[in-house]
Amino acid sequence: MPNRTSVSVGRSSVRRTAPTVDVVLLTPHARRLSVLLERVEGARSKERWALPWEAMRSTETIEESAARLAREALGSSPSLVEQVAAYGDGRRHPSGATLSVAFLALVAAGAPAPVGGSTAWFAIDEIPAIAPRQKAMLDGALHAVRARLEQSPIAFRLLPATFTLSELQGIYEILLGRRLHKASFRRALHAAWLVEPTDEWRSEGRGRPAQLFRYAPRKRRSSRRGVRFEGME
Amino acid sequence: MPNRTSVSVGRSSVRRTAPTVDVVLLTPHARRLSVLLERVEGARSKERWALPWEAMRSTETIEESAARLAREALGSSPSLVEQVAAYGDGRRHPSGATLSVAFLALVAAGAPAPVGGSTAWFAIDEIPAIAPRQKAMLDGALHAVRARLEQSPIAFRLLPATFTLSELQGIYEILLGRRLHKASFRRALHAAWLVEPTDEWRSEGRGRPAQLFRYAPRKRRSSRRGVRFEGME
DNA sequence: TCAATAGTGTCTGTTAGACATTATGGA
DNA sequence: TCCATAATGTCTAACAGACACTATTGA
Numbered sequence: 419m420p421n422r423t424s425v426s427v428g429r430s431s432v433r434r435t436a437p438t439v440d441v442v443l444l445t446p447h448a449r450r451l452s453v454l455l456e457r458v459e460g461a462r463s464k465e466r467w468a469l470p471w472e473a474m475r476s477t478e479t480i481e482e483s484a485a486r487l488a489r490e491a492l493g494s495s496p497s498l499v500e501q502v503a504a505y506g507d508g509r510r511h512p513s514g515a516t517l518s519v520a521f522l523a524l525v526a527a528g529a530p531a532p533v534g535g536s537t538a539w540f541a542i543d544e545i546p547a548i549a550p551r552q553k554a555m556l557d558g559a560l561h562a563v564r565a566r567l568e569q570s571p572i573a574f575r576l577l578p579a580t581f582t583l584s585e586l587q588g589i590y591e592i593l594l595g596r597r598l599h600k601a602s603f604r605r606a607l608h609a610a611w612l613v614e615p616t617d618e619w620r621s622e623g624r625g626r627p628a629q630l631f632r633y634a635p636r637k638r639r640s641s642r643r644g645v646r647f648e649g650m651e
Numbered sequence: 652m653p654n655r656t657s658v659s660v661g662r663s664s665v666r667r668t669a670p671t672v673d674v675v676l677l678t679p680h681a682r683r684l685s686v687l688l689e690r691v692e693g694a695r696s697k698e699r700w701a702l703p704w705e706a707m708r709s710t711e712t713i714e715e716s717a718a719r720l721a722r723e724a725l726g727s728s729p730s731l732v733e734q735v736a737a738y739g740d741g742r743r744h745p746s747g748a749t750l751s752v753a754f755l756a757l758v759a760a761g762a763p764a765p766v767g768g769s770t771a772w773f774a775i776d777e778i779p780a781i782a783p784r785q786k787a788m789l790d791g792a793l794h795a796v797r798a799r800l801e802q803s804p805i806a807f808r809l810l811p812a813t814f815t816l817s818e819l820q821g822i823y824e825i826l827l828g829r830r831l832h833k834a835s836f837r838r839a840l841h842a843a844w845l846v847e848p849t850d851e852w853r854s855e856g857r858g859r860p861a862q863l864f865r866y867a868p869r870k871r872r873s874s875r876r877g878v879r880f881e882g883m884e
Numbered sequence: 885t886c887a888a889t890a891g892t893g894t895c896t897g898t899t900a901g902a903c904a905t906t907a908t909g910g911a
Numbered sequence: 912t913c914c915a916t917a918a919t920g921t922c923t924a925a926c927a928g929a930c931a932c933t934a935t936t937g938a
Binding site for chain 2: 437474476479480481501503504506507508516517519565568569590594598602603606607609610612644645646647648
Protein backbone atom coordinates (compact mmCIF):
# COMPACT_ATOMS: atom_id res chain seq x y z
CA MET A 419 0.00 0.00 0.00
CA PRO A 420 1.29 3.45 -0.82
CA ASN A 421 2.28 5.97 1.76
CA ARG A 422 0.10 9.03 1.36
CA THR A 423 1.36 12.08 3.17
CA SER A 424 0.64 15.74 3.23
CA VAL A 425 3.68 17.68 2.16
CA SER A 426 4.16 21.37 2.51
CA VAL A 427 5.66 23.03 -0.54
CA GLY A 428 6.06 26.73 -0.15
CA ARG A 429 2.75 28.06 1.03
CA SER A 430 0.52 25.47 -0.61
CA SER A 431 -0.06 21.97 0.62
CA VAL A 432 -0.11 19.18 -1.98
CA ARG A 433 -0.74 15.50 -1.59
CA ARG A 434 2.35 13.49 -2.41
CA THR A 435 2.62 9.74 -2.84
CA ALA A 436 5.95 7.94 -2.59
CA PRO A 437 7.43 6.84 -5.96
CA THR A 438 6.98 3.17 -6.79
CA VAL A 439 9.24 0.42 -8.06
CA ASP A 440 7.56 -1.85 -10.64
CA VAL A 441 8.90 -5.08 -12.12
CA VAL A 442 8.25 -6.56 -15.57
CA LEU A 443 9.09 -10.27 -15.24
CA LEU A 444 9.49 -11.93 -18.64
CA THR A 445 9.93 -15.56 -19.64
CA PRO A 446 9.67 -17.34 -22.99
CA HIS A 447 6.80 -19.74 -23.47
CA ALA A 448 5.39 -21.37 -26.61
CA ARG A 449 7.38 -19.16 -29.01
CA ARG A 450 6.21 -15.99 -27.25
CA LEU A 451 7.19 -13.94 -24.25
CA SER A 452 5.02 -14.05 -21.15
CA VAL A 453 4.79 -11.50 -18.37
CA LEU A 454 4.01 -12.14 -14.70
CA LEU A 455 0.96 -10.33 -13.33
CA GLU A 456 -0.54 -10.26 -9.86
CA ARG A 457 -4.23 -10.43 -9.15
CA VAL A 458 -5.52 -7.45 -7.19
CA GLU A 459 -8.96 -6.84 -5.77
CA GLY A 460 -10.58 -3.97 -7.62
CA ALA A 461 -13.68 -2.04 -6.70
CA ARG A 462 -16.90 -4.11 -6.59
CA SER A 463 -14.89 -7.34 -6.53
CA LYS A 464 -13.97 -6.82 -10.20
CA GLU A 465 -10.90 -8.85 -11.11
CA ARG A 466 -7.90 -6.69 -11.90
CA TRP A 467 -4.29 -7.52 -12.68
CA ALA A 468 -1.12 -5.51 -12.20
CA LEU A 469 2.64 -5.73 -12.51
CA PRO A 470 4.26 -6.39 -9.12
CA TRP A 471 5.04 -3.04 -7.50
CA GLU A 472 5.60 -1.40 -4.17
CA ALA A 473 6.25 2.03 -2.72
CA MET A 474 9.89 3.02 -2.70
CA ARG A 475 11.78 2.55 0.56
CA SER A 476 14.58 4.78 1.69
CA THR A 477 16.40 1.84 3.28
CA GLU A 478 17.58 0.20 0.08
CA THR A 479 18.55 1.22 -3.45
CA ILE A 480 15.92 0.92 -6.15
CA GLU A 481 17.93 -1.91 -7.72
CA GLU A 482 17.78 -3.83 -4.46
CA SER A 483 14.06 -3.16 -4.16
CA ALA A 484 13.46 -4.39 -7.68
CA ALA A 485 15.47 -7.58 -7.14
CA ARG A 486 13.63 -8.34 -3.91
CA LEU A 487 10.25 -7.56 -5.41
CA ALA A 488 10.96 -9.85 -8.37
CA ARG A 489 12.12 -12.63 -6.07
CA GLU A 490 9.03 -12.33 -3.91
CA ALA A 491 6.66 -12.38 -6.88
CA LEU A 492 8.44 -15.26 -8.61
CA GLY A 493 9.36 -17.42 -5.63
CA SER A 494 12.97 -17.56 -6.84
CA SER A 495 15.57 -15.20 -8.21
CA PRO A 496 15.33 -14.11 -11.85
CA SER A 497 18.46 -14.43 -13.99
CA LEU A 498 18.69 -10.68 -14.67
CA VAL A 499 17.23 -7.51 -13.17
CA GLU A 500 17.84 -4.24 -14.97
CA GLN A 501 16.27 -0.79 -14.96
CA VAL A 502 14.09 0.22 -17.89
CA ALA A 503 13.15 3.83 -17.18
CA ALA A 504 11.27 6.21 -14.90
CA TYR A 505 7.66 7.00 -15.75
CA GLY A 506 6.59 10.40 -14.50
CA ASP A 507 3.77 11.25 -16.83
CA GLY A 508 0.11 11.69 -16.12
CA ARG A 509 -0.81 8.08 -16.78
CA ARG A 510 -2.61 6.22 -14.05
CA HIS A 511 -0.77 3.87 -11.71
CA PRO A 512 -2.39 1.61 -9.08
CA SER A 513 -0.57 3.53 -6.35
CA GLY A 514 -1.64 6.97 -7.45
CA ALA A 515 2.05 7.93 -7.36
CA THR A 516 3.25 10.60 -9.76
CA LEU A 517 6.52 8.76 -10.37
CA SER A 518 7.35 5.10 -10.95
CA VAL A 519 10.58 3.36 -11.89
CA ALA A 520 10.23 0.26 -14.07
CA PHE A 521 12.59 -2.71 -13.94
CA LEU A 522 12.91 -5.59 -16.30
CA ALA A 523 13.55 -9.11 -14.97
CA LEU A 524 14.34 -12.13 -17.14
CA VAL A 525 13.39 -15.66 -16.13
CA ALA A 526 14.80 -18.78 -17.77
CA ALA A 527 12.38 -20.86 -19.85
CA GLY A 528 10.62 -23.63 -18.02
CA ALA A 529 9.99 -21.64 -14.87
CA PRO A 530 7.09 -23.20 -12.99
CA ALA A 531 3.91 -21.14 -12.70
CA PRO A 532 4.29 -19.40 -9.35
CA VAL A 533 2.23 -21.07 -6.68
CA GLY A 534 0.20 -19.04 -4.25
CA GLY A 535 -2.58 -18.43 -6.72
CA SER A 536 -2.34 -14.66 -6.89
CA THR A 537 0.14 -14.48 -9.77
CA ALA A 538 0.07 -15.88 -13.32
CA TRP A 539 2.00 -15.72 -16.59
CA PHE A 540 0.26 -14.05 -19.54
CA ALA A 541 1.44 -14.10 -23.13
CA ILE A 542 2.29 -10.51 -23.96
CA ASP A 543 -0.27 -10.30 -26.72
CA GLU A 544 -3.02 -11.62 -24.48
CA ILE A 545 -2.67 -9.63 -21.30
CA PRO A 546 -5.72 -8.43 -19.41
CA ALA A 547 -6.33 -4.75 -18.83
CA ILE A 548 -3.73 -3.14 -16.57
CA ALA A 549 -3.14 0.44 -15.49
CA PRO A 550 -1.97 2.65 -18.38
CA ARG A 551 1.36 3.45 -16.81
CA GLN A 552 2.06 -0.23 -16.26
CA LYS A 553 1.14 -0.94 -19.87
CA ALA A 554 3.68 1.69 -20.91
CA MET A 555 6.24 0.01 -18.65
CA LEU A 556 5.59 -3.36 -20.27
CA ASP A 557 6.04 -1.84 -23.73
CA GLY A 558 9.20 -0.12 -22.56
CA ALA A 559 10.58 -3.34 -21.12
CA LEU A 560 9.97 -5.23 -24.36
CA HIS A 561 11.66 -2.48 -26.30
CA ALA A 562 14.61 -2.50 -23.90
CA VAL A 563 15.06 -6.27 -24.19
CA ARG A 564 15.10 -6.07 -27.97
CA ALA A 565 17.44 -3.10 -27.98
CA ARG A 566 19.94 -4.78 -25.69
CA LEU A 567 19.85 -8.11 -27.48
CA GLU A 568 22.68 -7.22 -29.84
CA GLN A 569 24.85 -5.65 -27.17
CA SER A 570 24.57 -8.08 -24.27
CA PRO A 571 24.15 -11.83 -24.10
CA ILE A 572 20.69 -11.50 -22.56
CA ALA A 573 19.23 -14.27 -24.70
CA PHE A 574 21.08 -16.76 -22.50
CA ARG A 575 19.22 -15.40 -19.47
CA LEU A 576 16.02 -16.73 -20.98
CA LEU A 577 17.39 -20.29 -21.27
CA PRO A 578 18.43 -22.95 -18.76
CA ALA A 579 22.13 -23.70 -18.26
CA THR A 580 22.23 -26.11 -21.20
CA PHE A 581 20.21 -25.71 -24.35
CA THR A 582 20.14 -26.67 -28.00
CA LEU A 583 21.15 -24.24 -30.73
CA SER A 584 17.62 -24.39 -32.09
CA GLU A 585 16.30 -23.26 -28.71
CA LEU A 586 18.80 -20.41 -28.68
CA GLN A 587 17.83 -19.41 -32.19
CA GLY A 588 14.19 -19.57 -31.12
CA ILE A 589 14.85 -17.06 -28.35
CA TYR A 590 16.47 -14.69 -30.81
CA GLU A 591 13.52 -15.12 -33.17
CA ILE A 592 11.03 -14.37 -30.39
CA LEU A 593 12.89 -11.25 -29.35
CA LEU A 594 13.62 -9.98 -32.85
CA GLY A 595 10.18 -10.89 -34.15
CA ARG A 596 11.51 -12.48 -37.33
CA ARG A 597 12.91 -15.76 -38.57
CA LEU A 598 16.66 -16.20 -38.84
CA HIS A 599 18.71 -18.23 -41.25
CA LYS A 600 19.94 -21.35 -39.49
CA ALA A 601 23.33 -21.73 -41.11
CA SER A 602 24.13 -18.02 -40.80
CA PHE A 603 23.01 -17.97 -37.19
CA ARG A 604 25.33 -20.82 -36.28
CA ARG A 605 28.23 -19.40 -38.24
CA ALA A 606 27.95 -16.05 -36.46
CA LEU A 607 27.56 -17.79 -33.11
CA HIS A 608 30.61 -19.91 -33.77
CA ALA A 609 32.65 -16.86 -34.75
CA ALA A 610 31.63 -15.04 -31.55
CA TRP A 611 32.84 -17.86 -29.30
CA LEU A 612 29.86 -17.52 -26.97
CA VAL A 613 28.90 -21.15 -26.47
CA GLU A 614 30.64 -24.49 -26.09
CA PRO A 615 29.19 -27.94 -26.69
CA THR A 616 28.54 -30.40 -23.89
CA ASP A 617 28.65 -34.15 -24.57
CA GLU A 618 24.94 -34.47 -24.06
CA TRP A 619 22.28 -34.81 -26.72
CA ARG A 620 18.55 -34.35 -26.48
CA SER A 621 15.92 -36.04 -28.61
CA GLU A 622 12.58 -34.30 -28.91
CA GLY A 623 9.87 -35.97 -30.93
CA ARG A 624 10.98 -37.02 -34.35
CA GLY A 625 14.16 -36.00 -36.04
CA ARG A 626 17.79 -36.17 -35.20
CA PRO A 627 18.68 -35.37 -31.57
CA ALA A 628 20.30 -31.99 -30.93
CA GLN A 629 23.54 -31.44 -29.08
CA LEU A 630 23.31 -29.45 -25.87
CA PHE A 631 25.44 -26.35 -25.46
CA ARG A 632 26.28 -24.10 -22.57
CA TYR A 633 26.99 -20.37 -22.42
CA ALA A 634 30.77 -19.95 -22.19
CA PRO A 635 32.06 -16.68 -23.67
CA ARG A 636 35.71 -16.92 -24.65
CA LYS A 637 36.98 -13.72 -26.19
CA ARG A 638 35.85 -10.37 -27.50
CA ARG A 639 35.46 -9.64 -31.14
CA SER A 640 36.57 -6.07 -31.27
CA SER A 641 36.07 -5.82 -35.00
CA ARG A 642 32.85 -3.79 -35.43
CA ARG A 643 33.03 -3.16 -39.09
CA GLY A 644 31.51 -0.07 -40.55
CA VAL A 645 28.85 2.36 -39.53
CA ARG A 646 25.26 1.29 -39.53
CA PHE A 647 22.59 3.76 -40.47
CA GLU A 648 19.90 1.16 -40.21
CA GLY A 649 16.75 1.55 -38.18
CA MET A 650 16.85 5.30 -38.61
CA GLU A 651 13.61 6.95 -39.55
CA MET B 652 16.19 24.46 -3.31
CA PRO B 653 14.93 21.05 -2.26
CA ASN B 654 11.75 20.58 -0.32
CA ARG B 655 12.55 18.82 2.91
CA THR B 656 9.57 17.46 4.76
CA SER B 657 8.92 15.10 7.61
CA VAL B 658 6.97 12.10 6.40
CA SER B 659 5.32 9.49 8.52
CA VAL B 660 5.91 5.94 7.32
CA GLY B 661 4.24 3.37 9.51
CA ARG B 662 5.36 4.09 13.03
CA SER B 663 8.70 5.63 12.22
CA SER B 664 9.28 9.09 10.93
CA VAL B 665 11.88 9.51 8.18
CA ARG B 666 13.06 12.58 6.40
CA ARG B 667 12.07 12.48 2.74
CA THR B 668 13.28 14.79 0.00
CA ALA B 669 11.40 15.18 -3.27
CA PRO B 670 12.97 13.37 -6.26
CA THR B 671 14.95 15.57 -8.63
CA VAL B 672 15.11 16.01 -12.39
CA ASP B 673 18.67 16.50 -13.69
CA VAL B 674 19.72 17.45 -17.21
CA VAL B 675 22.94 16.52 -19.03
CA LEU B 676 23.28 19.09 -21.82
CA LEU B 677 25.79 17.99 -24.46
CA THR B 678 27.27 19.80 -27.44
CA PRO B 679 30.23 19.04 -29.70
CA HIS B 680 33.20 21.34 -29.50
CA ALA B 681 36.75 20.97 -30.80
CA ARG B 682 36.37 17.28 -31.65
CA ARG B 683 35.05 16.49 -28.17
CA LEU B 684 31.73 16.59 -26.36
CA SER B 685 31.13 19.28 -23.79
CA VAL B 686 28.65 19.32 -20.94
CA LEU B 687 26.90 22.33 -19.42
CA LEU B 688 27.51 22.87 -15.70
CA GLU B 689 26.16 25.48 -13.30
CA ARG B 690 28.24 27.19 -10.68
CA VAL B 691 26.88 26.73 -7.16
CA GLU B 692 28.09 28.28 -3.91
CA GLY B 693 29.62 25.57 -1.76
CA ALA B 694 30.45 25.75 1.91
CA ARG B 695 33.18 28.29 2.81
CA SER B 696 32.76 29.99 -0.59
CA LYS B 697 34.44 27.02 -2.28
CA GLU B 698 33.58 26.92 -5.96
CA ARG B 699 31.45 23.96 -6.91
CA TRP B 700 29.77 22.93 -10.14
CA ALA B 701 26.69 20.82 -10.80
CA LEU B 702 24.43 19.61 -13.58
CA PRO B 703 21.26 21.72 -13.79
CA TRP B 704 18.62 20.13 -11.57
CA GLU B 705 15.51 20.91 -9.61
CA ALA B 706 13.04 19.20 -7.30
CA MET B 707 10.27 17.38 -9.10
CA ARG B 708 6.95 19.18 -9.42
CA SER B 709 3.62 17.45 -9.44
CA THR B 710 2.22 19.99 -11.90
CA GLU B 711 4.07 18.75 -14.97
CA THR B 712 5.48 15.50 -16.32
CA ILE B 713 9.15 14.80 -15.80
CA GLU B 714 9.73 15.19 -19.53
CA GLU B 715 8.21 18.67 -19.40
CA SER B 716 10.31 19.55 -16.37
CA ALA B 717 13.47 18.38 -18.11
CA ALA B 718 12.72 20.33 -21.27
CA ARG B 719 12.01 23.50 -19.30
CA LEU B 720 15.06 23.03 -17.12
CA ALA B 721 17.26 22.57 -20.18
CA ARG B 722 15.78 25.63 -21.86
CA GLU B 723 16.33 27.75 -18.77
CA ALA B 724 19.94 26.64 -18.36
CA LEU B 725 20.77 27.04 -22.04
CA GLY B 726 18.81 30.15 -22.87
CA SER B 727 17.21 28.37 -25.84
CA SER B 728 15.67 25.02 -26.60
CA PRO B 729 17.94 22.02 -27.12
CA SER B 730 17.37 19.91 -30.24
CA LEU B 731 16.55 16.76 -28.28
CA VAL B 732 15.56 15.92 -24.70
CA GLU B 733 15.37 12.28 -23.74
CA GLN B 734 15.36 10.31 -20.49
CA VAL B 735 18.50 8.43 -19.51
CA ALA B 736 17.55 6.60 -16.31
CA ALA B 737 16.54 6.93 -12.69
CA TYR B 738 19.32 6.96 -10.08
CA GLY B 739 18.18 5.67 -6.74
CA ASP B 740 21.39 4.46 -5.19
CA GLY B 741 23.24 5.73 -2.19
CA ARG B 742 25.40 8.17 -4.12
CA ARG B 743 25.35 11.76 -3.05
CA HIS B 744 23.26 14.36 -4.89
CA PRO B 745 23.28 18.13 -4.23
CA SER B 746 19.64 17.94 -3.18
CA GLY B 747 20.05 15.13 -0.71
CA ALA B 748 17.21 13.36 -2.52
CA THR B 749 17.20 9.57 -2.55
CA LEU B 750 15.95 9.48 -6.14
CA SER B 751 16.90 11.46 -9.25
CA VAL B 752 15.87 11.08 -12.88
CA ALA B 753 18.52 12.01 -15.44
CA PHE B 754 17.74 13.46 -18.85
CA LEU B 755 20.00 13.92 -21.81
CA ALA B 756 19.73 17.05 -23.97
CA LEU B 757 21.56 17.57 -27.24
CA VAL B 758 22.59 21.01 -28.47
CA ALA B 759 23.66 21.75 -32.03
CA ALA B 760 27.31 22.68 -32.55
CA GLY B 761 28.11 26.36 -32.41
CA ALA B 762 25.80 27.12 -29.52
CA PRO B 763 26.99 30.30 -27.84
CA ALA B 764 28.31 30.03 -24.32
CA PRO B 765 25.30 30.78 -22.16
CA VAL B 766 25.41 34.29 -20.82
CA GLY B 767 24.53 35.07 -17.26
CA GLY B 768 27.85 33.89 -15.97
CA SER B 769 26.71 31.05 -13.78
CA THR B 770 26.94 28.32 -16.43
CA ALA B 771 29.78 27.09 -18.63
CA TRP B 772 30.63 24.32 -21.09
CA PHE B 773 33.27 21.80 -19.99
CA ALA B 774 34.91 19.19 -22.21
CA ILE B 775 33.79 15.85 -20.79
CA ASP B 776 37.32 14.74 -20.01
CA GLU B 777 38.07 17.95 -18.15
CA ILE B 778 35.09 18.44 -15.90
CA PRO B 779 35.54 19.75 -12.36
CA ALA B 780 34.44 17.68 -9.39
CA ILE B 781 30.67 17.17 -9.24
CA ALA B 782 28.46 15.12 -6.93
CA PRO B 783 28.92 11.36 -7.42
CA ARG B 784 25.36 10.77 -8.54
CA GLN B 785 25.66 13.51 -11.13
CA LYS B 786 28.92 11.98 -12.35
CA ALA B 787 27.10 8.70 -12.77
CA MET B 788 24.37 10.52 -14.69
CA LEU B 789 26.92 12.08 -17.02
CA ASP B 790 28.49 8.68 -17.68
CA GLY B 791 25.04 7.21 -18.25
CA ALA B 792 24.12 9.99 -20.65
CA LEU B 793 27.28 9.46 -22.69
CA HIS B 794 26.63 5.76 -22.82
CA ALA B 795 23.02 6.39 -23.90
CA VAL B 796 24.06 8.73 -26.69
CA ARG B 797 26.52 6.20 -28.05
CA ALA B 798 24.06 3.34 -27.75
CA ARG B 799 21.32 5.21 -29.60
CA LEU B 800 23.60 6.46 -32.34
CA GLU B 801 23.02 3.47 -34.58
CA GLN B 802 19.29 3.34 -33.98
CA SER B 803 18.24 6.98 -34.22
CA PRO B 804 19.52 9.89 -36.26
CA ILE B 805 20.72 11.72 -33.16
CA ALA B 806 23.99 12.76 -34.79
CA PHE B 807 22.00 15.33 -36.75
CA ARG B 808 20.80 16.86 -33.47
CA LEU B 809 24.38 17.87 -32.77
CA LEU B 810 24.70 19.79 -36.05
CA PRO B 811 23.05 22.92 -37.44
CA ALA B 812 20.44 22.59 -40.19
CA THR B 813 23.06 22.45 -42.92
CA PHE B 814 26.44 20.82 -42.56
CA THR B 815 29.24 19.25 -44.54
CA LEU B 816 29.70 15.50 -44.72
CA SER B 817 33.06 15.87 -43.00
CA GLU B 818 31.32 17.58 -40.08
CA LEU B 819 28.77 14.77 -39.94
CA GLN B 820 31.50 12.16 -40.01
CA GLY B 821 33.29 14.09 -37.26
CA ILE B 822 30.21 13.84 -35.03
CA TYR B 823 30.11 10.09 -35.56
CA GLU B 824 33.80 9.85 -34.77
CA ILE B 825 33.39 11.85 -31.57
CA LEU B 826 30.49 9.68 -30.43
CA LEU B 827 32.01 6.36 -31.45
CA GLY B 828 35.46 7.27 -30.24
CA ARG B 829 37.20 6.00 -33.36
CA ARG B 830 38.07 7.11 -36.86
CA LEU B 831 35.85 6.09 -39.76
CA HIS B 832 36.71 5.38 -43.36
CA LYS B 833 35.62 8.33 -45.49
CA ALA B 834 34.52 6.49 -48.62
CA SER B 835 32.69 3.80 -46.65
CA PHE B 836 30.96 6.38 -44.50
CA ARG B 837 29.64 8.24 -47.50
CA ARG B 838 28.62 5.08 -49.30
CA ALA B 839 26.59 3.90 -46.29
CA LEU B 840 25.10 7.36 -45.84
CA HIS B 841 24.11 7.51 -49.48
CA ALA B 842 22.49 4.07 -49.26
CA ALA B 843 20.50 5.10 -46.19
CA TRP B 844 18.99 8.16 -47.92
CA LEU B 845 19.29 10.30 -44.80
CA VAL B 846 20.67 13.52 -46.28
CA GLU B 847 20.22 15.57 -49.41
CA PRO B 848 22.63 18.13 -50.89
CA THR B 849 21.88 21.82 -50.92
CA ASP B 850 23.33 24.04 -53.63
CA GLU B 851 25.59 25.78 -51.15
CA TRP B 852 29.29 25.20 -50.63
CA ARG B 853 31.49 26.23 -47.77
CA SER B 854 35.18 26.97 -47.89
CA GLU B 855 37.12 26.63 -44.64
CA GLY B 856 40.79 27.48 -44.69
CA ARG B 857 42.67 25.70 -47.40
CA GLY B 858 41.38 22.90 -49.53
CA ARG B 859 38.45 22.36 -51.76
CA PRO B 860 35.14 23.75 -50.47
CA ALA B 861 32.66 21.23 -49.14
CA GLN B 862 29.07 20.95 -50.25
CA LEU B 863 26.45 21.58 -47.58
CA PHE B 864 23.84 18.93 -46.88
CA ARG B 865 20.64 18.87 -44.88
CA TYR B 866 18.99 16.07 -42.94
CA ALA B 867 16.14 14.72 -45.09
CA PRO B 868 15.33 11.06 -44.46
CA ARG B 869 13.60 9.53 -47.45
CA LYS B 870 12.87 5.87 -46.88
CA ARG B 871 13.56 2.99 -44.55
CA ARG B 872 16.08 0.36 -45.28
CA SER B 873 14.36 -2.66 -43.84
CA SER B 874 17.22 -4.97 -44.77
CA ARG B 875 18.98 -5.66 -41.44
CA ARG B 876 21.23 -8.44 -42.53
CA GLY B 877 22.19 -11.10 -40.09
CA VAL B 878 22.45 -11.35 -36.37
CA ARG B 879 25.18 -9.49 -34.61
CA PHE B 880 26.83 -11.07 -31.61
CA GLU B 881 29.28 -8.24 -31.34
CA GLY B 882 29.95 -6.27 -28.19
CA MET B 883 28.98 -9.24 -26.03
CA GLU B 884 31.22 -10.00 -23.13
C1' DT C 885 53.46 25.53 -57.22
C1' DC C 886 52.51 23.36 -53.01
C1' DA C 887 49.57 21.96 -49.31
C1' DA C 888 45.29 20.62 -47.71
C1' DT C 889 40.79 19.06 -47.93
C1' DA C 890 36.57 17.28 -50.74
C1' DG C 891 34.79 13.81 -53.32
C1' DT C 892 34.85 9.42 -56.23
C1' DG C 893 36.15 4.99 -58.73
C1' DT C 894 38.09 0.38 -58.31
C1' DC C 895 39.74 -3.72 -56.14
C1' DT C 896 39.60 -7.30 -52.63
C1' DG C 897 38.62 -9.97 -48.51
C1' DT C 898 34.71 -10.96 -45.60
C1' DT C 899 30.26 -12.47 -44.81
C1' DA C 900 25.05 -13.05 -44.88
C1' DG C 901 21.72 -15.64 -47.11
C1' DA C 902 20.35 -19.31 -50.39
C1' DC C 903 20.67 -23.89 -51.49
C1' DA C 904 21.92 -28.48 -51.21
C1' DT C 905 23.38 -32.49 -48.82
C1' DT C 906 24.35 -35.66 -45.18
C1' DA C 907 23.18 -37.48 -40.41
C1' DT C 908 20.12 -39.57 -37.26
C1' DG C 909 16.38 -40.71 -34.81
C1' DG C 910 10.92 -41.51 -34.34
C1' DA C 911 6.59 -42.85 -36.31
C1' DT D 912 10.12 -47.03 -45.07
C1' DC D 913 9.20 -42.24 -44.71
C1' DC D 914 9.46 -37.95 -42.30
C1' DA D 915 11.26 -34.50 -39.40
C1' DT D 916 14.91 -32.18 -37.46
C1' DA D 917 20.09 -31.41 -36.78
C1' DA D 918 24.26 -30.08 -38.71
C1' DT D 919 27.36 -28.71 -42.37
C1' DG D 920 29.50 -27.59 -47.03
C1' DT D 921 29.38 -24.58 -51.19
C1' DC D 922 28.11 -20.75 -53.99
C1' DT D 923 26.96 -15.91 -54.71
C1' DA D 924 25.70 -11.18 -54.06
C1' DA D 925 26.52 -7.48 -51.02
C1' DC D 926 29.54 -4.71 -48.65
C1' DA D 927 33.37 -2.75 -45.63
C1' DG D 928 37.87 -1.17 -45.93
C1' DA D 929 42.07 -0.04 -48.54
C1' DC D 930 44.01 2.48 -52.08
C1' DA D 931 44.43 5.57 -55.63
C1' DC D 932 43.00 9.27 -58.08
C1' DT D 933 40.84 13.70 -59.47
C1' DA D 934 38.92 18.35 -58.03
C1' DT D 935 39.35 22.73 -56.00
C1' DT D 936 40.64 26.06 -53.09
C1' DG D 937 44.22 29.11 -50.02
C1' DA D 938 48.87 30.09 -48.96
